[in-house]
Amino acid sequence: DQQVKQNSPSLSVQEGRISILNCDYTNSMFDYFLWYKKYPAEGPTFLISISSIKDKNEDGRFTVFLNKSAKHLSLHIVPSQPGDSAVYFCAASAGNQFYFGTGTSLTVIP
Amino acid sequence: DTGVSQDPRHKITKRGQNVTFRCDPISEHNRLYWYRQTLGQGPEFLTYFQNEAQLEKSRLLSDRFSAERPKGSFSTLEIQRTEQGDSAMYLCASSHYSGTASYEQYFGPGTRLTVT
Numbered sequence: 214d215q216q217v218k219q220n221s222p223s224l225s226v227q228e229g230r231i232s233i234l235n236c237d238y239t240n241s242m243f244d245y246f247l248w249y250k251k252y253p254a255e256g257p258t259f260l261i262s263i264s265s266i267k268d269k270n271e272d273g274r275f276t277v278f279l280n281k282s283a284k285h286l287s288l289h290i291v292p293s294q295p296g297d298s299a300v301y302f303c304a305a306s307a308g309n310q311f312y313f314g315t316g317t318s319l320t321v322i323p
Numbered sequence: 324d325t326g327v328s329q330d331p332r333h334k335i336t337k338r339g340q341n342v343t344f345r346c347d348p349i350s351e352h353n354r355l356y357w358y359r360q361t362l363g364q365g366p367e368f369l370t371y372f373q374n375e376a377q378l379e380k381s382r383l384l385s386d387r388f389s390a391e392r393p394k395g396s397f398s399t400l401e402i403q404r405t406e407q408g409d410s411a412m413y414l415c416a417s418s419h420y421s422g423t424a425s426y427e428q429y430f431g432p433g434t435r436l437t438v439t
Binding site for chain 1: 363365367378379414416430
């Protein structure tokens with residue numbers, strides 16, 4: 214059973230605009246959430262995280278929002294840059310294991 | 324620190340052969356994870372270690388798979404009698420666990436296994 218879901222396999226955005234990537238989860242015990250970026254032939258690279266005690270965390274152009282009641286998190290990238298083109302995975306943890314979504318492929322069009 | 328390293332980066336083997344992969348984590352990290360990733364999927368948890376102790380194994384990890392982390396440093400993942408379904412990217416990640424909270428995992432570049 215997929216406990217973390219990314220329902221959009223792909224997203225295209227114009228350079229300079231906002232990219233919004235979405236993620237839903239089913240396990241209410243998850244208390245730590247992360248976003249990773251992955252380029253081809255490389256391992257995932259940690260991007261940003263958020264604890265369940267917060268609803269927003271910001272790091273430069275990247276902001277993660279957490280809506281616990283809806284079991285939903287999102288990653289906002291503003292402004293989007295061509296170098297942001299990659300596959301983005303969300304992940305969730307309840308302390309030991311980390312569960313990953315299936316990824317969203319983001320293409321930023323120059 | 325150069326991050327998490329994995330060796331080899333690519334492995335092609337014939338069905339029925341045994342293979343072993345190595346992972347060197349970030350030195351100060353006490354947790355080490357193994358994942359498997361297939362095309363179009365996210366990383367799937369296989370097993371993890373805290374220091375030298377293997378604390379959890381996924382039901383995905385059949386008896387043909389074994390992992391070790393002697394002395395709590397590097398780790399090896401062995402697959403015996405490989406099958407074509409074992410073809411995947413095998414990812415290693417490490418993190419720091421404080422005893423009360425988890426922190427982000429840092430991934431290696433992965434080992435791409437192809438079973439012919």
